Amino acid sequence: MKRLMIGNEAVARGLYEGGVTVVSSYPGTPSTEITEFLSEYRDIYTEWAPNEKVATEVAFGASLSGVRSATCMKHVGLNVAADPLFTLSYTGVNGGMVICVADDPAMHSSQNEQDSRHYAKAAKVPMLEPADSAECYAFAKEAFKISESFDTPVLFRLCTRIAHSQSVVETGERVVPAPIPYERKGEKFIMMPGNAKKRHPVVEERFAKLTAFAETTPLNRVEAGGKHVGIITSGTCYQYVREALGDEVSILKLGMVWPLPVELIKSFAASVERVVVIEELDGFIEDHCRNIGVKVDGKSIFSPVGEYSQSVIAAAFGVEPKPHVVLENPIPARPPMMCAGCPHRGMFYTLKKNGVTVLGDIGCYTLGAQPPLAAIDSTLCMGASVSGLHGFKCGLAATDRTMKTACVIGDSTFVHSGMTGLADVAYNGSNSIVVVLDNSITGMTGHQENPTTGYNIHGDPAGKIDLEALCRAMGIKRIRVVDPYDLAATDAAVKEELAADEPSVIISRRPCVLLKRVKTNPPLEVKVDLCRSCKKCLSLGCPAISFRDGHATVNDTLCTGCGVCAGLCPFHAIGDKEVKG
Amino acid sequence: MKTVNIMIVGVGGQGSLLASKLLGRVLLDAGYDVKVSEVHGMSQRGGSVVTYVRFGDRVASPIIDLGESDFILSFEKLEAARYAEYLSPNGRIIVNTQEIDPMPVIVGKAVYPSHVLNELECKDVTIDAIDALSLAEQAGTAKAVNVVLLGRLARSLPAVPKEAWLDAIRSSVKPKFVDVNLRAFELGFALD
Numbered sequence: 001m002k003r004l005m006i007g008n009e010a011v012a013r014g015l016y017e018g019g020v021t022v023v024s025s026y027p028g029t030p031s032t033e034i035t036e037f038l039s040e041y042r043d044i045y046t047e048w049a050p051n052e053k054v055a056t057e058v059a060f061g062a063s064l065s066g067v068r069s070a071t072c073m074k075h076v077g078l079n080v081a082a083d084p085l086f087t088l089s090y091t092g093v094n095g096g097m098v099i100c101v102a103d104d105p106a107m108h109s110s111q112n113e114q115d116s117r118h119y120a121k122a123a124k125v126p127m128l129e130p131a132d133s134a135e136c137y138a139f140a141k142e143a144f145k146i147s148e149s150f151d152t153p154v155l156f157r158l159c160t161r162i163a164h165s166q167s168v169v170e171t172g173e174r175v176v177p178a179p180i181p182y183e184r185k186g187e188k189f190i191m192m193p194g195n196a197k198k199r200h201p202v203v204e205e206r207f208a209k210l211t212a213f214a215e216t217t218p219l220n221r222v223e224a225g226g227k228h229v230g231i232i233t234s235g236t237c238y239q240y241v242r243e244a245l246g247d248e249v250s251i252l253k254l255g256m257v258w259p260l261p262v263e264l265i266k267s268f269a270a271s272v273e274r275v276v277v278i279e280e281l282d283g284f285i286e287d288h289c290r291n292i293g294v295k296v297d298g299k300s301i302f303s304p305v306g307e308y309s310q311s312v313i314a315a316a317f318g319v320e321p322k323p324h325v326v327l328e329n330p331i332p333a334r335p336p337m338m339c340a341g342c343p344h345r346g347m348f349y350t351l352k353k354n355g356v357t358v359l360g361d362i363g364c365y366t367l368g369a370q371p372p373l374a375a376i377d378s379t380l381c382m383g384a385s386v387s388g389l390h391g392f393k394c395g396l397a398a399t400d401r402t403m404k405t406a407c408v409i410g411d412s413t414f415v416h417s418g419m420t421g422l423a424d425v426a427y428n429g430s431n432s433i434v435v436v437l438d439n440s441i442t443g444m445t446g447h448q449e450n451p452t453t454g455y456n457i458h459g460d461p462a463g464k465i466d467l468e469a470l471c472r473a474m475g476i477k478r479i480r481v482v483d484p485y486d487l488a489a490t491d492a493a494v495k496e497e498l499a500a501d502e503p504s505v506i507i508s509r510r511p512c513v514l515l516k517r518v519k520t521n522p523p524l525e526v527k528v529d530l531c532r533s534c535k536k537c538l539s540l541g542c543p544a545i546s547f548r549d550g551h552a553t554v555n556d557t558l559c560t561g562c563g564v565c566a567g568l569c570p571f572h573a574i575g576d577k578e579v580k581g
Numbered sequence: 582m583k584t585v586n587i588m589i590v591g592v593g594g595q596g597s598l599l600a601s602k603l604l605g606r607v608l609l610d611a612g613y614d615v616k617v618s619e620v621h622g623m624s625q626r627g628g629s630v631v632t633y634v635r636f637g638d639r640v641a642s643p644i645i646d647l648g649e650s651d652f653i654l655s656f657e658k659l660e661a662a663r664y665a666e667y668l669s670p671n672g673r674i675i676v677n678t679q680e681i682d683p684m685p686v687i688v689g690k691a692v693y694p695s696h697v698l699n700e701l702e703c704k705d706v707t708i709d710a711i712d713a714l715s716l717a718e719q720a721g722t723a724k725a726v727n728v729v730l731l732g733r734l735a736r737s738l739p740a741v742p743k744e745a746w747l748d749a750i751r752s753s754v755k756p757k758f759v760d761v762n763l764r765a766f767e768l769g770f771a772l773d
Contacts, residue, residue, distance in 0.1 A: 165643035322648030336628030
């Protein structure tokens with residue numbers, strides 16, 4: 001069947017047809033939909049894991065048992081999964097194993113724009129990179145064959161423009177190979193020094209074989225065109241090159257970006273007058289070309305920062321930019337913000353009001369850094385709020401300074417890697433306040449269940465971590481639960497914990513207002529005669545409240561009736577709509 | 582044929598994903614190569630969102646650059662202005678005249694530029710301003726702004742017969758929302 005699919009759906013279809021049997025992932029934009037689409041195939045096992053390291057190890061175990069497995073993550077997720085990855089390179093696989101990793105050039109939804117290709121090189125495993133949805137589909141099937149033929153996990157690299165762009169895919173049928181029998185092979189799978197020393201040469205031999213494969217595989221292809229310039233490119237950049245330069249140039253289009261071919265590149269370079277490498281982020285292919293003695297241009301022309309487009313490439317070849325209208329006055333920005341009724345808002349307002357320095361984490365609540373709340377001091381990576389706060393407190397204590405401090409971390413992020421930070425806080429007894437923003441969902445990536453929600457990937461009832469009991473078991477004595485819609489109770493809790501001299505956990509508990517299972521209240525309204533125009537309600541940064549005609553107004557379609565603004569207004573000017581009758 | 586470029590812009594949560602899904606579908610059914618590019622995630626949370634739709638004999642790049650877009654379908658007035666520089670000199674902006682305040686306006690750090698469409702018209706930009714929100718409400722739900730705008734766009738895309746749009750709505754929308762969306766489409770299509 002022929003239809004439009006985003007790259008992520010096409011990867012899912014390719015993995016499915018390729019016989020994937022077990023999938024374990026942690027959500028992360030722009031990779032999330034691969035696993036969501038896979039979860040719709042109920043004849044395979046899919047799950048959300050607590051983090052990418054666990055997910056990769058689950059996929060490893062499934063491979064060990066003899067079935068084809070996959071795990072999908074965003075680029076920074078691969079940092080978390082790097083530990084199993086590097087040794088998986090040594091063990092190799094039993095059933096085929098594919099690790100999908102989605103990079104985010106231009107950081108549409110990420111904290112950095114690291115280039116995952118370096119992992120393939122460092123771990124000495126192959127990496128494929130498709131350039132549209134049809135290739136996502138075809139390459140995903142091919143990845144399992146490469147994995148089993150070469151006894152290696154295969155990295156499958158996407159970027160936002162491939163993962164989230166729809167193009168035409170023609171699908172086929174699922175073919176599942178018989179499970180490969182499990183046999184105990186200690187020398188291959190028990191990676192203690194005596195065995196690992198014997199596996200490293202195997203990895204090097206495999207690398208040589210994969211390089212030979214790269215010379216001839218149809219994954220890499222030459223598209224002959226003009227001979228003045230030859231372009232070496234891959235992924236979404238290939239499409240920009242096609243759009244901008246068409247047949248004026250010859251193209252070496254790489255579908256396998258590690259290992260890179262040697263002879264193929266040399267012969268391509270010899271067929272043209274000048275070679276330019278066009279790749280987003282780092283000069284990865286460019287460095288390889290230099291290492292094999294091929295003269296190329298690359299990052300001397302194109303930036304290592306952000307995304308490219310057809311006009312970025314056209315401009316580099318002297319094409320004038322297209323004419324377009326320019327407005328004199330700047331257009332006010334429209335940054336993403338916490339939704340109307342977001343349960344995190346009450347806690348951020350309270351922390352800011354109390355002058356607390358807040359170490360933040362990764363999730364919707366990172367938006368608490370946006371004005372007017374501006375209640376977050378740092379965001380580094382998943383879990384860093386808890387361990388970072390502990391270190392911050394240690395630094396202050398070692399130099400006889402005191403500050404009001406706390407950290408905030410969501411329920412999913414806490415289970416992902418905040419728990420280990422809390423273990424450090426409890427074990428080493430730092431006087432830290434850990435606020436778990438428990439909205440009962442993984443929010444920012446689009447509502448995925450997690451081990452604290454009580455539901456699995458299909459929405460069926462599942463195991464549920466008791467956060468209070470977990471913190472207690474770690475040795476935290478001060479644990480309290482507050483409803484962040486109740487500003488007075490939230491304020492009291494924060495003040496009491498700031499005054500305490502031992503570690504504490506505040507669970508700020510209220511489900512995400514966008515969840516289908518959450519019922520919202522009717523919208524509130526501003527009693528214009530009571531409003532004194534003090535603008536205190538605007539300090540909440542709620543998109544449903546604005547200031548027009550000299551008084552605050554509430555937007556009917558956005559307001560969820562959470563009542564936080566009503567609790568804040570000193571003049572009781574915000575409340576339920578009066579029933580007219 | 583030359584590739585046709587359409588941008589759909591608006592505020593996260595306004596329904597641009599359904600609009601691009603319908604558009605992609607009718608264009609594919611009409612036999613074109615189609616690419617649709619959208620950004621999910623962070624930008625959904627009330628931020629400015631943009632979707633690129635391109636169709637033709639063979640489409641390479643999934644994105645649209647400055648000065649390239651034949652149509653900009655904007656769900657909100659300010660967003661039409663934000664992306665106006667993507668319009669090709671012969672292009673047209675179809676805009677819902679609804680105003681949604683962004684946070685800098687809400688907190689008083691900026692003023693909503695209510696006359697920005699006039700400013701664009703002074704620069705010879707073709708603007709097709711419609712009150713799609715009222716028409717959507719007339720059809721039965723404020724949520725159908727997206728389909729009203731698609732109806733308006735459909736009039737300008739002779740490449741696709743009207744019946745194909747109606748079929749796509751019937752097969753893409755949940756059964757209980759089909760009628761309201763068909764009404765919304767007709768209201769947008771019937772505009773002069």
